[in-house]
Amino acid sequence: MIDLRSDTVTRPSFAMREAMMNAPVGDDVYGDDPTVNALQDYAAQLCNKEAALFLPTGTQANLVALLSHCERGEEYIVGQGAHNYLYEAGGAAVLGSIQPQPIDAAPDGTLPLDKVAAKIKPDDVHFARTRLLSLENTHNGKVLPVDYLASAWSFSRERGLALHIDGARIFNAAVASQCELHELTQYCDSLTICLSKGLGAPAGSLLIGSKSYISRALRWRKMCGGGMRQAGILAAAGLYALKNNVTRLQDDHDNAAWLAQQLRECGADVTRQDTNMLFVRVPQDKVQALSEYFSHKQILLNAAPVTRIVTHPDVDREALQNVVENWRAFFNN
Ligand SMILES: *Cc1c(COP(=O)(O)O)cnc(C)c1O
Secondary structure (H helix, E strand, O other): OEEOOOHHHOOOOHHHHHHHHOOOOOOHHHOOOHHHHHHHHHHHHHHOOOEEEEEOOHHHHHHHHHHHHOOOOEEEEEEOOOHHHHOOOOHHHHHHOOEEEEEOOOOOOOOOHHHHHHHOOOOOOOOOEEEEEEEEOOEOOEOOOHHHHHHHHHHHHHHOOEEEEEOOOHHHHHHHOOOOHHHHHOOOOEEEEEOOOOOOOOOOEEEEEOHHHHHHHHHHHHHOOOOOOOOHHHHHHHHHHHHHOOOOHHHHHHHHHHHHHHHHHOOOEEEEEEOOEEEEEOOHHHHHHHHHHHHHOOEEOEOOOEEEEEOOOOOOHHHHHHHHHHHHHHHHO
């Protein structure tokens, strides 16, 4: 099976499973799991922040992040298409009584600061209190420019807002920008990172920030049901991923660029290619047939009028060659 639906479909490698098997563990609710502690320390150090917290999913990490920044009746400014607004079942509003104030992102994935400024509410009983600006990096595969991050950071200081980054794929951004992670994370108060996407771990996310922020987050994680016991088994996979699978993300980016080029040569309208994602226009009347044809060829694709294709460690160049041949065969018939 060649699975191009997402980079979440990766399966842990043999070496990662060995690391999981050999991990020393303890009860992490007591803070006793040495592998969880090692992962948290290592991640905090990579971000040049004081502390980190291991959580089962990115969705829970983003929810706990928002709950730890905003109280009931406060709001966060966020992109219309951001995961922690659109794709997390409204958790911040439902579970946290935190009001989202969504705005449209610019084509480069940034939230224009003049538009953000226009949505900050004055101190008035009619309004929710604006507390937080939430950005996403990468956003639909797009890397937020570092100079934008720097200006968003100084803007947030001037306006008294906290700044959170949903960095589910922030390592893709760092690798694409050829910089160290801390060069990006210096411009935020908190960030979340997914270990279970292109980094290849089976589960796990991190929330990273100051010591006092993470100690608040620890209580919210418990309330959300994210206090796991011998979680070192999972943390070992995450630690392995951070130590072995970061620089190889460049292969995924190169594969996505190569595939975009090949599909264009087959006549496909590849509307965008950024980091490990490409977006291909498929005529509406071919969507269903494409999906069926590809699944018959053991290729999984979320076929749509704009089909998102994601590269990851479990698809190599040879697999993509096969995809190109099948693409050509389908569209030439
Ligand atoms: C995948 C993703 C998440 C959520 O991660 P899960 O582990 O699937 O809950 C959050 N934000 C972004 C941008 C993501 O891509």
